[in-house]
Amino acid sequence: MENRSGSVLQPDDTSLRVPMNKKRITSRELAKLAGVSSATISRAFSPESRIGSATRDRILSVAREHGYQPNAIARSLNNQRSRLVALVVNAIGNPCEAEDLQLLVYRLQDRQLLPILLCCADHEDRLQLIRLASTYQVDHVVVFSDTVSMQDAVDIFHTTRPIIVSSEPLDNADVSHIRIDGSEAADQIINKIVGDGRRRFGYLSGTATSWIDKKRKAWFADALEKRGLTFVAEASGDYSYDSGFKEAVLLLRRAKVDAIICGNDVMAIGAVDAARKVLGRRVPEDLAIVGQDGIAMAAWESHDLTTLSQDHVAFVDSIVALIERHEKDGDASHGILLECTARWGSTA
Template identity: 60%
Template sequence: MNKRITSKEIAKLAGVSPSTISRAFSGDARISERTRKRIMSIADEHDYRPNAIARSLNSHRSGLVALVVNSIENPCEGQQLQYLVQRLQERELLPILLCCAGYDDKAHLMRMASAYQVDHAVIFSDMVSMADATQIFRTARPIMVSFEPISDPNISQLVVNGSKAADEVVAKAVSDGRNRFAYLTGRNSSWIDKQRKRWFADALARHGLSFIAESHGDYSYDSGFKEAVVLLRRSSIDAVVCGNDVMAIGVRDAATRVLGRKVPEDLAIIGQDGVNLALWECNDLTTLALDYAAYMDTIVGFIEDQALGREGAATVTHDYFVRWGTTC
């Protein structure tokens, strides 16, 4: 193996100080663009790249952010992560992505990431134990996203509220003559899934109504399709609220293609998440949506506060809004 050239050797070749080499690679504005380009040219010629591990030992900062998610197959999580990863990279922070779906020992998965001395940890997954996450990432002051609110001075929390949006959707559906509502859940173990159902149950109760049927999916298109066939054949339903948009699209396809129901004339369908897929003309779904840019910016703000050493926990709530389509 060829011996790697050092920053001191690059500095000597470029006729500058070692600190100037460091500034060139960090984007420091204190050196001219002409000097930066000359240093980069010499570095490329000698296959030099700065040693991030050595730099982290000196600064006690790794620049790593653990992102603990359920699955990147989920359009909602993928959409969120695309924006968040871009924002982190703009700040020269590198994400470590941990996908919990299909992995039995999720605590071990988080310990593997923590071994790299991550500076920050953002927990999106509802498949992990909150106690495990806070213990394993305790030095990183974990950021919990859409978990059941907890009182912990070392944890920042991002929570969501869809009660007003659910009220708006239910009021519209009831005014259109709907009075036989069903709910298609995603995962019963999920705190946020229970919250989503409660928003709509409370909204219905204000009109003297309740869900007359319920079915259980797994957030996938297939589960939405299959459960809808059984649910709609078994009960006289005129509105289905789904735990996410992907299942709602499955419900719409089952209703129209298999059962011959017209949407929204015979059946109203409401999703939740507001993913880009729901906007497609072929779907045009009525859904509870979030301002994902503002949502992810809150996480970035938490990370920046931590990096600046600001103490104290923070809890920020984001409200869903209704994105109207043609399914309700």
Template identity: 65%
Template sequence: MNKKRITSKELAKLAGVSSATVSRAFSPTARINKATREMILSIAREHNYQPSAIARTLHGQGSRLVAVVVNTIANPCESEELDTLVHRLQDCQLMPIILCCAAIEDRLPLMRLASTYQVDHVVVFSDMFSADDALEIFTGIRPIMVTLEPHHHPDVSTIEIDGSAAAEEIINKVVDDGRKHFAYLAGRESSWIDQKRKEWFENALNARGLSFEAFGRGDYTYDAGFKEAIMLLRRHKIDALICGNDVMAIGACDAARRVLNRNVPEDLAIIGQDGIAMAAWECHDLTTLAQDHVKFIDTVIDLIQQASNNEEPAQRVKLTCTARWGTTA
């Protein structure tokens, strides 16, 4: 049978210290004598005591909770970034609340429910949740918006991704290799970042006197890349295919090789976007417009720490992508 938990006041009485000293004992960054901390923690374990995050909030100490709004955790790119973010938050003694938006038509009630937990920070990776909604629902918190359409609200920090230079590098190499007929396999129509990705490559093609001759649309999945690539390649004479993400590009490679007997990259170049770990596997070895996911999450953590200081203004950070060369282009 579990022992009955004691309160912080009871723990302080047993340890012969003040309640403030008990609170410092459970804060890794607080200054407290090592022997005193160990004594308090020992008594706490003996009497099944755990500090209450809810009580911290009631006393104005913050909940240490971070609402993380994503489209889905099934997408490899988002799951890789989320895995890194969760570990970094835990290293900072912060706890994430993960909110997945993609399968929910009315997302605002979910966000309002999360706001009742008195979160200290909100990081929005999803392009289905606006900055205005974040400001209205998570009152008193400076939202951190990433992969969304740029805005200039003074109370919102933003991370902007720029892949224009990397797209130009990829197009120049592929065109110099003799490619002339390009197609683009896009993702979700409502995605602003997907529109920007297509624009980066369009501008690079235009600079070489070329343009996309065909377009397809998928949903960022392997199946979509596989099926849409078959239709594009059967209907159009294409020698280079740019995909909206790496997963669709991997599906497109398999479709070209296994169904249409196209040689990649000999007569068809295929390029992805994201730079996920899977793209670098030897069985795929995909050429991709890659984002530095570790630097990306480091920037998110920096913005969270800056937001903790209310005197710091909102930040706007731009991160650039790079070309990661594989054997598909």
């Protein structure tokens, strides 16, 4: 406590701004300053409250002068409403999740909701992490990550109905969910590729623990089966470019395929690079490659990927719609179904 340094010892430096290190002022102190009770302060800051408009103006002016803002923590404790939303995500390094997240955050901000971000991918104890977030009494939870089970989410957030993104039809009454279905689009894609005369398909899947990945694979497997075909080679990466690149090299070296379906776009881009630069195969002439997600990057000239694409705007709209319905009637659980579409590039 002896060797304090910095601006503390400069009482002269009083600019017009609120000085740093000044303890935050409370509503009771502001009440003194404005000559009213703290209840009136509170009313001045909640638009629905009945309060004389002259009083309100005066209070707001004094508040501005002293840099007062109501303490959201105290308000949350009282209200039983925190205006916080937990977003449980695998990792935002993946462009697909980053793009969706970006959109969602904007939409939440517009509604004065603040997102708490939880990244599960590299966290050894996901549940502990999510449990921590749940103690902040978040108003809503959106689970993007398929590495945390729906039942765990329900258990941890007793009081909040989670919004789950999945590819399975769910019948759990305790959650609302958005189901992504790409079977139709996968069928179109397979139809086109088979129509081009290709018969030997490989699948390059993402993380093994991901059950969304299994579902994605099933969409294509079903489409192949309808035509009397199956995957003749398989490999498994981790959704990263590097893994797509490496696994594609291995797969192409050990198996004769003329088409590869990849678990996501980033891996598909890696696979294209591997095929062209390492194996010297022409894409799409010698080898068709298909991604999944429909990220912006897939449409760049340098990639121009054919991909099973999700409608990102509709997706985020759905999440926001579910949040709004939960705010209205906390009781009901809802489900939304979203269909994917084929986005045609030059790689298949």
